[in-house]
Amino acid sequence: MKRKVLHVIPSLATGGASCLVTDLLCALDAACFTIGLCSLYEEPNNNLSKRLRDANIELFFLNKKRGLDVPILYRLWKVIKTYRPDILHVHQRAILYTLLPAVLGKVPRRLETIHSMAEWEGGRDTRFIRRFAYQYFGFVPVAVAKNVAASIKRVYKIKEVPVIQNGIATGKYRAVKAAVPIDKPVSLIHVARFSPEKNHALFVKALQKVVEARPGRIKALLVGAGPQLPSVRRMVQTCRLEKVVEFLGERQDIAELLGYSDGLVLTSNIEGLPLVVLEAMAAGKPVIATTVGGIPEVIDNGKTGVLIPPSDTDKLTDAIIDLIDHREYFTAMGLKGTAVVRERFDLSRVAEEYKNLYNIDGAQPVF
Template sequence: MKNNMFERFFDMGKIKVMQIMPEFGLAGAEIMVENLSVALAKDGFEICIVSLYDYHSAITERLEKQNIPIIYLGKKKGIDISIFYKLYKILRKEKPDVIHTHLYILPYVIPVALLAKVKVKVHTIHNVAKNEVGKWQRKINRFFYKYCRVIPVSISPLVKKSVIEEYGFEENQVPMIFNGIDLNKYIQKNDYTNKGIINILHIGRFSEQKNHAGLLESFKIVHENVPNTKLRLIGLGNLEKVIKNKVKDLNLDGCVEFLGLKADVYPYLNEADIFILPSLWEGMPITLIEAMATGLPIVATAVGGVPDMIKDNKTGLLVDTNNAQIAEALQKLIKDTNLRKEIGNAAKSTSEQFSVEKMEEQYAKLYKGFI
């Protein structure tokens, strides 16, 4: 009887979900929101997206082509009090059943969501808890979780553990849902033989977290031992100029290529021979799933949720954040084409657990359960 009543309730009309983001740069959390929103819309949910800033990107273009509306609030840098009023007006007008927030915007959203009487408030934590936001915002977030019924969703077992420890939750209070991608979009890698230059690919913004400086130090060791190697970097960021200067200082000008931001990374993944993720900390990097889905052999630092995704010497090589270790792992893959093929194929098979369909199904169940 309860199940029939539950089904009849949802047959009465679409569930309206509002995804709220700071902006839509080409990064992991933003790609996750895009993938989830498109999948939810296909599953019959009514989707609306709010972006605090006016920034447009390939992601916003793709979403709008899918007829998913995006409302831009024109936020100014720093604290912008006007955002509270703008958000309140939107929530009163749109009347979402669920708001789903990401990254650092809980202090803007939750006060007005309470005033607008939004019943279900979900927040995905995209990084280990202590690295998601600063110390003072974590105190504010703790209040929202405890007293305002905000549901914290972690993206990996290790992130979940960090959220429990940071905010004092019980195990069953923190849902865990892996990020997901559309596995059908990726160009599968089939050729693992050495043909001239060995291309090593990194995708990520130029920031301290992504550890480009350490990557260059590692690559210098590799390139001195294996001259027919090239490092290709996709991304932008505030440390890009610093990293370009470091390339010159290390005399790597001819073998490090800055590709900028790419709306479509699939061809570059397919062209690469090895994928490298040398981050100092991570949650559950979308780029890692993309490399796995392509079938690339991977070298990654064992930080954050990465060991939940990669099994050492099976679906990738895990290393410490140590330049010499990173270089050694890269050279191991460069020299052994059979190992590259074996690890790449295993990574491809493992990537199936990170499908957008599985992610959407779990979030849909979560929304309905709390409604």
């Protein structure tokens, strides 16, 4: 008999967590599970919901208001009561609104994927609710990286935390060894939401130094949207980098953009296990990234990418200049990364591990 699984996520707006959830639900074994997804907010204008419907995933959009929205508790409880899931799988801040409906709906098995370091996954209110959910109401946290699992144990005093590292559909990425003319500027791409923890300012500061050291040898593509976008634009203008930096906005064609680039830079102060790092490696592109979250679990420094300390402008500058000066070496590094991602971080492995987790008949209490 097929088990019914209901995922609850705040929003299907484009982002790492929503893309991962969409990929996972489309990859799960339909012979074993009937799958639904409930989004607290309205349906966004992107291709994620279309992909889910094409995969026969039942969708619920609750049209939550901004800020505290108490009536959403009732609407979510009605979804749970009607859908009657065997397994409830929660993501991000949705735990705030899901705990009470899950308890009242007597869902037998309750999971929550933690997508970033536990100290930073939600605010104090979210962490307060999580503590109760884990200790008293049978919710099991699942970490997307080993470092994330360690942070969950540290914050919530839990002894055992399952780890299912993120993965991607590696087959849609094509690793190509590009013959880059030495006089052609290196094109680096940065894909992230424009929010403080992504630290775009670090990239801009490093670019300013790189342009001084290697004029005419660097181009940067910034992909994403978010509240920090205006301030980053102003910083680019202040640093006189308008001819170096191009803002591409929010995009759905990340695989194609990676194919056009010569490498990925990620300057985050906080991460879980970012999909864009896996995507760049699958596309055969060298990655320069900060040593945060699960990134060091993917990148072998100096072999499959370059790791730098968070907020270290000089180290980032040096890494970019090295890429400019030693393109063949970095190209080989990118191709080595492809082999790692295909072997260890393919989406099929993620789906199989969640399938196994869903099929565990845990002794969780039903309150």
